[in-house]
Amino acid sequence: MVYIKPTTGFAALNLRDFWNYRELILFMIWRDIKVRYKQTLLGALWAVIQPVMTMLVFNFLFNNVAKVSSDGIPYPIFSFTALLPWGLFTTALNQASRSLTSNRNMITKTYFPRLVLPIASVLGGLVDFLIALVILFGMMFYFDMTPTISAIWAVPLFVLLAIVTALGVALWLSAINVKYRDVGYALPFLTQFWLFITPVAYSSSVISDEWQLVYSLNPMAGVVNGFRWALLGAGNPPDVNVAISAGIAIIILLSGLVYFRNMERTFADTI
Amino acid sequence: MTTAIKVENISKRYKIGTAPGKFKYGMLRDQIMAIPDALFNRNKAAEENYIWALKDVSFDLEEGQVLGIIGRNGAGKSTLLKVLSRVTEPTTGIVTVRGRVGSLLEVGTGFHPELTGRENIYLNGAILGMKRGEIEKKFDEIVDFSEVEQFIDTPVKRYSSGMYLRLAFAVAAHLEPEILVVDEVLAVGDAEFQRKCLGKMNDVAAQGRTVLFVSHNMSAILRLTQEAIVMQKGRLVMRGSTTDAVDHYLASGQSQAGERFWDPQEIPINAEPFTPLSLRLTDMKGSVAENVRSVEPLTLEMRYRLSAPITGLRVGFYLSTIRGEYVFTSFDVDEPEEFEKLSVRQAGSYVSKCVIPGDLLNEGRYLIGVNASSFGVKRYFMDENALSFSVDPSAAPGMQWAEQRQGPLRPRLKWTIERE
Numbered sequence: 005m006v007y008i009k010p011t012t013g014f015a016a017l018n019l020r021d022f023w024n025y026r027e028l029i030l031f032m033i034w035r036d037i038k039v040r041y042k043q044t045l046l047g048a049l050w051a052v053i054q055p056v057m058t059m060l061v062f063n064f065l066f067n068n069v070a071k072v073s074s075d076g077i078p079y080p081i082f083s084f085t086a087l088l089p090w091g092l093f094t095t096a097l098n099q100a101s102r103s104l105t106s107n108r109n110m111i112t113k114t115y116f117p118r119l120v121l122p123i124a125s126v127l128g129g130l131v132d133f134l135i136a137l138v139i140l141f142g143m144m145f146y147f148d149m150t151p152t153i154s155a156i157w158a159v160p161l162f163v164l165l166a167i168v169t170a171l172g173v174a175l176w177l178s179a180i181n182v183k184y185r186d187v188g189y190a191l192p193f194l195t196q197f198w199l200f201i202t203p204v205a206y207s208s209s210v211i212s213d214e215w216q217l218v219y220s221l222n223p224m225a226g227v228v229n230g231f232r233w234a235l236l237g238a239g240n241p242p243d244v245n246v247a248i249s250a251g252i253a254i255i256i257l258l259s260g261l262v263y264f265r266n267m268e269r270t271f272a273d274t275i
Numbered sequence: 276m277t278t279a280i281k282v283e284n285i286s287k288r289y290k291i292g293t294a295p296g297k298f299k300y301g302m303l304r305d306q307i308m309a310i311p312d313a314l315f316n317r318n319k320a321a322e323e324n325y326i327w328a329l330k331d332v333s334f335d336l337e338e339g340q341v342l343g344i345i346g347r348n349g350a351g352k353s354t355l356l357k358v359l360s361r362v363t364e365p366t367t368g369i370v371t372v373r374g375r376v377g378s379l380l381e382v383g384t385g386f387h388p389e390l391t392g393r394e395n396i397y398l399n400g401a402i403l404g405m406k407r408g409e410i411e412k413k414f415d416e417i418v419d420f421s422e423v424e425q426f427i428d429t430p431v432k433r434y435s436s437g438m439y440l441r442l443a444f445a446v447a448a449h450l451e452p453e454i455l456v457v458d459e460v461l462a463v464g465d466a467e468f469q470r471k472c473l474g475k476m477n478d479v480a481a482q483g484r485t486v487l488f489v490s491h492n493m494s495a496i497l498r499l500t501q502e503a504i505v506m507q508k509g510r511l512v513m514r515g516s517t518t519d520a521v522d523h524y525l526a527s528g529q530s531q532a533g534e535r536f537w538d539p540q541e542i543p544i545n546a547e548p549f550t551p552l553s554l555r556l557t558d559m560k561g562s563v564a565e566n567v568r569s570v571e572p573l574t575l576e577m578r579y580r581l582s583a584p585i586t587g588l589r590v591g592f593y594l595s596t597i598r599g600e601y602v603f604t605s606f607d608v609d610e611p612e613e614f615e616k617l618s619v620r621q622a623g624s625y626v627s628k629c630v631i632p633g634d635l636l637n638e639g640r641y642l643i644g645v646n647a648s649s650f651g652v653k654r655y656f657m658d659e660n661a662l663s664f665s666v667d668p669s670a671a672p673g674m675q676w677a678e679q680r681q682g683p684l685r686p687r688l689k690w691t692i693e694r695e
Binding site for chain 1: 359361363364366367368369370371372373378381384385387389390394398403404406407
């Protein structure tokens, strides 16, 4: 028996319904991956070209010109290690924030838990990440760097933190985007701004101690530092700052879920 | 018999903008500007900015029943199906559904042009709620039905539109929920494929599944359903045998027999800048008529307004029998010289008028549909059942025999009989 009636008050998360549609998530991820580099000359190479080119530009600007400190680690690998999770985060955030509006037809013509769309978009970004990870291992071999043993648990954990953050923000933005297309304009600006407050091009050691706590409110700072620590042995092991980062990410995710679920009922009418 | 669907007092309210078309998307700015208004005269704006797409609709449907839903554009048919398939929530009321609902509000939802036919079958199946195993089991059957076997590994962007629709319908047709909700999807494809789709729908109904079926095609409704409901302005106005319902539907909505006006809420927003005003049928004496004689010419007048110039506009009529067979289609700029002359139609009010000659139509009931479009660019407005009328055969050729003449036409032909 299914009851169709107006939702009153707070919508329940109803994760069981979501679980029933898990196959659709897999299909949507598969579609995104299949389609992503269709009719391109270089195909999946783009997953490599983007971070590598950014790394080269960063290397020239921040290493050769501005001479930014990289904590004694060769700058190319120092920045590339950060660009990987950063790329994962921005791809996931961008795709997921637009996932509802770009699948308008599905929303107005069929029923399925709408959460499927942003979640599938976020997870779809993992493939590019894994491809670029191969390049990172190559570079580590070239620069003769050995990852710490903790990398085995730390890397997946920080990837998870990046994904949780991206999903949390994207849940907010995708739901707002259904009604206000301003999100499309704000998004490039937001990611650019976010890049400045994340230690991708520079080391977080340049931030003075009294600001470290504020700085860690940005979950991506925790992710990037965590990656550098686990793979390159740079900086301090995860401490209370990472816990704060994780806490913030979870708050964004949960609030995003609640907001999304409550807006969901009007998606088909307003999109 | 158990109840498959129980609809109780369903209403659905939509918000409409104060200046329709001007602000298509709610902009944050508008919302912020509206705050002072909302604070000071909050009651004023409330009621007039809403329309009720559905109002207090209630009905039951037994398991295994096939119910047709008919009504004009904007009568609430599609909204009702959207509520039943959980695409949108009702504003008030409750629907109790027993069993899995499969909805076909559109064929090919989620089809991706870059993916092959095979890949799209899986994807579309999943979107329609099929499990992977289910799709695999039916895969060959789906491909077979679609007749695109040799292109199954070609991206669908290379398909002709016919192939695309066939594949899309094939997936949809193999959905096997307990309750099937179908909107107008049969109105696509060529005649032969439509027949095939109708056949498939017949099978579905014969298997004892519950089906709700919306169509503008009266012959499809008559063929597939025994029972139907008629919607009008968001309300359920009657439920009865399909023949009664079709009669009721065709008789209603015309404020005066032989004349049809369009209410603003019946006109879709994307009809802009075209606004249909009225359609009139007049007899030889120039009076508006609903019953016309076969031997007399009739005049059709379509009045409309353009709020902006339209390039390549053509306004025309479909004439079809009540069973849904087309008799002819004609547009006001069918003559190439006329079309050249009117390549841009300026803003203003117009009447497009034509005369259907006498001695053409056979006895029976006919429908006139209206279409205003720029070929290959945009269809501004279409109402397939704008007006209906009856043709009286008195004095028509062959009336000396009391028999039903076959076919929709009854021309007076010049016969010669020679003895050789």
